Amino acid sequence: MNYPTTRIVFDRKHVSSNTKEGLVQLEVLFKGVRRYFSTGVKVTKNRWSRSGKVTGCMDMIVMNRRIDEMKRMVDKYIVGLMENEEPFDFDRFKAWMVASDEQGIGFVDWVEKRIAERNDIRKSTKRNHMKLVALLRKIGNIRTFADVTKKNVLKMDTYLHSTGIRQTTIASYHKFMKTYVHDAMSSGLIEKDPYIGVKIDIGKSVWGRFLTVDEVEAIEKAEMPTESLERVKDLFLFQCYTGLAYADLMRFDMSKAVKGEKYYLVTDDRKKTGEGYTVVLMEKAMDILKKYDYKLPKMTCEQYNMRLKIMADACGIEKPIASHFGRRTCGMLLLNYGFPIEIVSKVLGHSNIKTTQQAYAKILDRTVENEFIKKIASQT
Numbered sequence: 001m002n003y004p005t006t007r008i009v010f011d012r013k014h015v016s017s018n019t020k021e022g023l024v025q026l027e028v029l030f031k032g033v034r035r036y037f038s039t040g041v042k043v044t045k046n047r048w049s050r051s052g053k054v055t056g057c058m059d060m061i062v063m064n065r066r067i068d069e070m071k072r073m074v075d076k077y078i079v080g081l082m083e084n085e086e087p088f089d090f091d092r093f094k095a096w097m098v099a100s101d102e103q104g105i106g107f108v109d110w111v112e113k114r115i116a117e118r119n120d121i122r123k124s125t126k127r128n129h130m131k132l133v134a135l136l137r138k139i140g141n142i143r144t145f146a147d148v149t150k151k152n153v154l155k156m157d158t159y160l161h162s163t164g165i166r167q168t169t170i171a172s173y174h175k176f177m178k179t180y181v182h183d184a185m186s187s188g189l190i191e192k193d194p195y196i197g198v199k200i201d202i203g204k205s206v207w208g209r210f211l212t213v214d215e216v217e218a219i220e221k222a223e224m225p226t227e228s229l230e231r232v233k234d235l236f237l238f239q240c241y242t243g244l245a246y247a248d249l250m251r252f253d254m255s256k257a258v259k260g261e262k263y264y265l266v267t268d269d270r271k272k273t274g275e276g277y278t279v280v281l282m283e284k285a286m287d288i289l290k291k292y293d294y295k296l297p298k299m300t301c302e303q304y305n306m307r308l309k310i311m312a313d314a315c316g317i318e319k320p321i322a323s324h325f326g327r328r329t330c331g332m333l334l335l336n337y338g339f340p341i342e343i344v345s346k347v348l349g350h351s352n353i354k355t356t357q358q359a360y361a362k363i364l365d366r367t368v369e370n371e372f373i374k375k376i377a378s379q380t
Contacts, residue, residue: 002318003082004029008026008039016043018045027094041063073264077093114183132176132177160173167201196285219311231299232299234288235249236321248270249296252266279347330348
């Protein structure tokens, strides 16, 4: 009984160059007929060695492992036919390959595909979930569904801790991973939950990252050395006065403002969540708007965050200021001025008041303490 032979081939169609990628495929030769199956690996001509390996790039270990694993699994399939004295058939083999692509070869690709297919999450959430795909490809220890084990999940956790990122971020990666592990389990692609017996610390929220009243005043008083930094300063202070997130700051439209008894009010929906918010444009916010003829300066988030750090240094502030600091600082200022938590939640556009309560728990604790002090003082 005859059985096929296999080998890895690169750029069968001769389209690659040192700048254009070619496909790495598995060739299966049986009775003079050649069929080709993609390994999912593409590299430029100068990245493929004579020994049949990817070389000279950061992902070469992961890529070579993927290629070797696919060939190993196919060879194992053929050996199984030989041992059981079963005939080889290309149609049966192709059906097995399709099943293997979901059951034994491509967990990471499957996750990426599932993220793209999902209609129940926003584009911004999809981008966050794609960080898991990038992580898994970078680590390389989880490639197939068979690799999704408790041991490898713990290795992933160890790697994440070695990067120095916050525990809340680590917990987010595990949350994403669990989502797709359980999704795969419901589809019969994974038999055992690798997270059974694994406890992941969710960490403490970093919502407390905001500026103090003194730090805001320092920015207000500081003179910026360039016009560019002056614009950054004004945008940041406008966030502090209004609670707008960066995305909403960049699309702020004064034409939506309605004149109230004393101040202008802007009611809109947050771009990120779709939740409604109401901003009261008090004197300081209006002064900034007038300075720019009611059209705020525009810049990319990357440019904004980079220049915020320069601005902070110019103001003598050591905190790692980023765009979200302004929004959170607004909540802190409102609470310090005695505004009720319900108003703060409405200004920030939180979907649930519990989000606001958790974000500003320490300030709320101080507020409660101050109210007790006032009450006791009034009775003595």
